[in-house]
Every structure is written in C-alpha cells, then in structure tokens.
Amino acid sequence: MAQKTALEDVQVLDLTQFEAGTSCTEALAWLGANVIKVENPKGGDQGRGASTDTPGVDSHYFMLLNANKRSITLNLGTDRGRQIFTDLLKKADVMIENFAPGAIERLGFGYDVVQKINPRIIYAQVKGFGEGPYENYVSFDMIAQSVGGALSLTGTTETEPLKPGPTIGDTGTGLHCAIGILAALHQRERTGRGQHIKVAMQDAVINFSRIAFARQAASGKAAVRSGNRSALGTTAPSGLYKCKGGGLNDYCFIYTTRAGNRHWDRLLKAIGRADLIGDERFNSPEKRWTHHDEVDRILSEFTQSRTKAEVMKMLGDAGVPAGAVYDTMEITQDPAIQKREMIVTVDHPKRGKFTLPGWPVKMSESHVAVDRAPLLGEHNAAIYAEWLGLTARDLEELKGKDVI
Ligand SMILES: CC(C)(COP(=O)(O)OP(=O)(O)OC[C@H]1O[C@@H](n2cnc3c(N)ncnc32)[C@H](O)[C@@H]1OP(=O)(O)O)[C@@H](O)C(=O)NCCC(=O)NCCS
Known part of the structure; x- marks a missing residue:
C-alpha cells in the first residue's frame, strides 16, 4: 500500500503562474495534496514559456516550481469553461490564484461568487500589495523586495541598494500563503467553513525584514545596510x-x-x-x-x-x-545533500534528466517523492474523467470549441 501523506485528501485547484503562487502549491504538493493546475489552453502558466531556452519546451524555471502537480487546460473566457470550473470548484478544498488585481473577478470567480458555489472552499490570493494606494498595482519579486525593505538592507552604505539573490518576494510569499492555507484547513475542521486568504508580497518581505526593526528601535533611525557585518552591530567576527583558491566564491x-x-x-x-x-x-x-x-x-x-x-x-x-560559500553546482554535487533528497534528478519527456532541489521539511509520517512538472494539459483525460465523468468524446468536442 502506498504510504499515506499529510494532505492526501486535500484537492487544490491551482490557477497560479510564475513563482509567487506556484511556490505555494508546490509546497502543498510536497505535503501530499492533489494539486491540479488549471491553465489557459493558450500557452498555460506564463512561466512555462517565459525565458525558456528552447521555444515550445517548458522553461527550467517552470520545472523548478511545478513539481508533483498535474495539469489540465480550461478556457475560463468561455461560458462552457466557466461552467466546468464551477463544477470543479464544488469538489475542491482549495482554490488559489495570483493574477493581476481584478483579473479573477473579470473571469467571474471572485471570492463572493466562489464562496456561494462551495462554502467549504479555502480561497487564496497572492497580490503584489495589500489594501491601500497600491492595491491595484502589478508586481514581481524585485518590486516586492524593494517595497518590503529588503533592498534597503542589502549591501553596504558604500553600495547602492542590492536585490538579495534568493527570491524571497516570490517564494517567500508563496510559503506564507501555504501556512495560511494549512491553518484554514485546520480551522475548517471545527467550523465546517472555508475562508478568504490574501497575502501581499510587500507584506511577506516586511516579515522577512523583521530583525531590521530592532536596529531602528535602538537608533531611532531607519535601519542601514551593514553588508556582512552583524546586522545589529554588536559583535565580531x-x-x-x-580562503585559498582565489575563486569567485572561495x-x-x-x-x-x-x-x-x-x-x-x-x-x-x-x-x-x-x-x-x-x-x-x-x-x-x-x-x-x-x-x-x-x-x-x-x-x-x-x-x-x-x-x-x-x-x-x-x-x-x-x-x-x-x-x-557554496555555489549552486557545489550544492548540486554534494552527496549528503543528494542523499537527503534536497537535490533530486527526475525524467522529463521533453528535457530528459532534470535536476532540481527537493523539499526541506522531512516528516516521519508523510513522504512524497519528488516528481517532474506536468506538460500543459497532460492530465486532461484523467482529471476530467475522475472529477466530472467526462469521456474522450466529450474532451474532443471541448477541444474543438477551444474550451480545453
Ligand atoms: C505577475 C503579473 C505582473 C503578470 O501580469 P499580467 O501578465 O499583465 O496579468 P495577468 O497575469 O493577470 O494576466 C493573465 C491574463 O490571462 C487570463 N487568464 C489566465 N488564465 C486563464 C484561463 N484559464 N482562461 C482564460 N483566461 C485566462 C487572465 O484573465 C488575464 O487576462 P486579463 O488581463 O484580460 O484580465 C500579475 O499577474 C500580478 O501582479 N500578479 C500578482 C502578483 C504576483 O503574483 N506576481 C508574480 C510574482 S512571481
């Protein structure tokens, strides 16, 4: 019998794209949730095609952020597509999206609508900004890192503000969102009701910048960037x-x-x-x-x-x-890191062998082996049959009408 996983009974309809949303659902997938990407038939998640080195083949970026998910296509711009999505929503525990502000409402699936379709659903949204003057602005990682304080804290007073290398504005936000979803699933056990979760990328980066507020409290001034020196300026080394070698990272x-x-x-x-x-x-x-x-x-x-x-x-x-100071190649080749599945190689139908980092949370009662990201619409037949009882002929017809 396959090993049970922590979230194996959780069904996630995943409308996310790029990184801030996909990192959330990838985490849920690694905790065992059944994550189904619902993608625009015209190209799908924008991260698939953006910055790919081989046109027509999913980018490495996409493959890093969508492991262990399945994919269906569905055109939410059509009446039939919206009707199908409504049927899927009735069976889901979680719906999540990170389109530009207002886009999901224009597609007809704002929280007020979805809550009526399925009051148990947990409806999660990632946006660049929270309520306030910027709430309708679009955002990417570097924008969030700028407005969340991270750039002002990185580098030294002799350098211009620097963008931290890790994408805490994106993946950092996705993980915050995953925490909210897990808490909402727990709360639903008591109340029977779902809820609306909103995470602003700016706010997630502010949370990562928390310790700088200790510097501000002590000095009465905005925290200054201190390079590699102790952030609080109270100890050395x-x-x-x-070190020997003279290389870039020695x-x-x-x-x-x-x-x-x-x-x-x-x-x-x-x-x-x-x-x-x-x-x-x-x-x-x-x-x-x-x-x-x-x-x-x-x-x-x-x-x-x-x-x-x-x-x-x-x-x-x-x-x-x-x-x-390890670089990505040294991490990739480290046998101990490989052994604990923090670096894993999977087989991809278009790319062949692909090596990616795994999931850092190790649990004694829940283990999910890292699997490759899905091709666009790869699971149409399986999911539409499983969830809605649609046949191959139904799918042919829907394809003919540009619905899937
Ligand atoms: C990332 C971002 C800047 C991209 O902006 P964008 O490409 O201009 O805008 P969107 O992603 O909303 O556009 C997607 C479009 O595809 C449409 N679309 C998406 N899935 C669809 C589907 N299954 N069927 C039909 N249409 C679909 C949307 O309705 C939207 O159309 P619209 O512009 O006519 O409303 C923006 O989505 C954003 O700010 N998101 C919130 C913050 C965030 O997560 N940033 C990404 C960090 S990695």
Whole structure:
C-alpha cells in the first residue's frame, strides 16, 4: 500500500503562474495534496514559456516550481469553461490564484461568487500589495523586495541598494500563503467553513525584514545596510574571510554569538591563538565589535592558507559557526545533500534528466517523492474523467470549441 501523506485528501485547484503562487502549491504538493493546475489552453502558466531556452519546451524555471502537480487546460473566457470550473470548484478544498488585481473577478470567480458555489472552499490570493494606494498595482519579486525593505538592507552604505539573490518576494510569499492555507484547513475542521486568504508580497518581505526593526528601535533611525557585518552591530567576527583558491566564491563566513564568549574562545583555540583568550581587546562581543578590524586580520591570517572546505570543517568541528560559500553546482554535487533528497534528478519527456532541489521539511509520517512538472494539459483525460465523468468524446468536442 502506498504510504499515506499529510494532505492526501486535500484537492487544490491551482490557477497560479510564475513563482509567487506556484511556490505555494508546490509546497502543498510536497505535503501530499492533489494539486491540479488549471491553465489557459493558450500557452498555460506564463512561466512555462517565459525565458525558456528552447521555444515550445517548458522553461527550467517552470520545472523548478511545478513539481508533483498535474495539469489540465480550461478556457475560463468561455461560458462552457466557466461552467466546468464551477463544477470543479464544488469538489475542491482549495482554490488559489495570483493574477493581476481584478483579473479573477473579470473571469467571474471572485471570492463572493466562489464562496456561494462551495462554502467549504479555502480561497487564496497572492497580490503584489495589500489594501491601500497600491492595491491595484502589478508586481514581481524585485518590486516586492524593494517595497518590503529588503533592498534597503542589502549591501553596504558604500553600495547602492542590492536585490538579495534568493527570491524571497516570490517564494517567500508563496510559503506564507501555504501556512495560511494549512491553518484554514485546520480551522475548517471545527467550523465546517472555508475562508478568504490574501497575502501581499510587500507584506511577506516586511516579515522577512523583521530583525531590521530592532536596529531602528535602538537608533531611532531607519535601519542601514551593514553588508556582512552583524546586522545589529554588536559583535565580531561576522563576515566573509578569503580562503585559498582565489575563486569567485572561495570564502568562508565566520560568526560568533553576540551572547557571550563561548564561540570566540573555541575559535581562538581552533586557529592556534589560545594566547588571545581573555585578551582585554576581545573579551566581550561589544569589545570585539569595537576592534573588528583587528579581529578580521587575525582570522584572515588563518583562512588565507586553507580552502573554504578546510576552514569550515576545522571550525565546525570545534563548535564555531562557520559556512563555506557554496555555489549552486557545489550544492548540486554534494552527496549528503543528494542523499537527503534536497537535490533530486527526475525524467522529463521533453528535457530528459532534470535536476532540481527537493523539499526541506522531512516528516516521519508523510513522504512524497519528488516528481517532474506536468506538460500543459497532460492530465486532461484523467482529471476530467475522475472529477466530472467526462469521456474522450466529450474532451474532443471541448477541444474543438477551444474550451480545453
Ligand atoms: C505577475 C503579473 C505582473 C503578470 O501580469 P499580467 O501578465 O499583465 O496579468 P495577468 O497575469 O493577470 O494576466 C493573465 C491574463 O490571462 C487570463 N487568464 C489566465 N488564465 C486563464 C484561463 N484559464 N482562461 C482564460 N483566461 C485566462 C487572465 O484573465 C488575464 O487576462 P486579463 O488581463 O484580460 O484580465 C500579475 O499577474 C500580478 O501582479 N500578479 C500578482 C502578483 C504576483 O503574483 N506576481 C508574480 C510574482 S512571481
């Protein structure tokens, strides 16, 4: 018997596109939900075709964000398409979309309508902005990161504001939305009712920027970007130390707690400088911060003649927080990361072997093996038969009328 999964009885109608919505439903799929992408027959999720290196073949971007889902096509611009979607909604637990503001209402499926079709449904929306002057604006990750504070906090005062590499405005919002959906499913157990969930990308990034508000509270001024230095400006070391090799990422990040000297003392022992334990210049986080140039010099002497892997191992073994700067290829090739299915290779009908990151949450009673993303409309026959009892002939007719 197949192993049970946490959300195996949850049916999700997924109208999402690009990343901010698709990352939400991918998470739900990895928790075991039955996620069905409902896509425009004319090209589907815009992420399929955008930035693909091979026209007509789904982009790698799409394949990274739509694993473990199935796909049906449905033209919601037609009466028949809207009628079919209404029938699907009656059987769903969750509906989610991230179109531009007003688009889903124009298609005829605003919350007020859907709630009447299925009062148990959890209806989730991702938008760029929450209620306020910008609520009708469209958005992408970099816009959300700008207005959520992330750019103002990244880089140094000598650089212009920088966009963080990871797409926290998109995937960060998707994961917030998934948390809301899980809570709503739990609440429905008690009330029998669904609810309306809205997540603004700006608000999700503000949540990720939370710690900067401690800096603001302490100084009375807007938090400034501090590069690799401790965000709160109260301890050293906190920074990148150049290692042997001279490559773009041949660095190790070394940090010691701002709550005492434990890590610092271990660090000094590990690098052969036990003579500095208790030294007046360094015997509190604040004093180390005052003398951070000297701290950096001492550590650089140690790191420059060793590879980042050696530095990380020596310090990690000694109980010091240290992290080599890994690039995506090093992550991909790391056997331990592969073993715990954080890097997985799947077979794709058009692309062949494709390697992607898996799902970081490991659960003892729910395991979903990573599977490839679906082709556009790949599951029309299976889903329309399973959910609505439609036959091959019905589907032929719907295709002829541009409904699917
Ligand atoms: C991402 C975004 C900027 C893209 O903007 P866009 O391409 O100009 O606008 P939309 O995505 O809403 O457009 C999709 C269109 O396809 C239509 N469409 C989508 N699925 C359809 C279907 N199954 N059948 C028929 N029409 C469909 C929509 O109705 C809409 O048409 P309209 O413009 O006539 O209303 C915008 O959707 C947005 O701001 N979304 C909210 C924030 C967000 O999630 N951003 C993405 C971060 S990755």
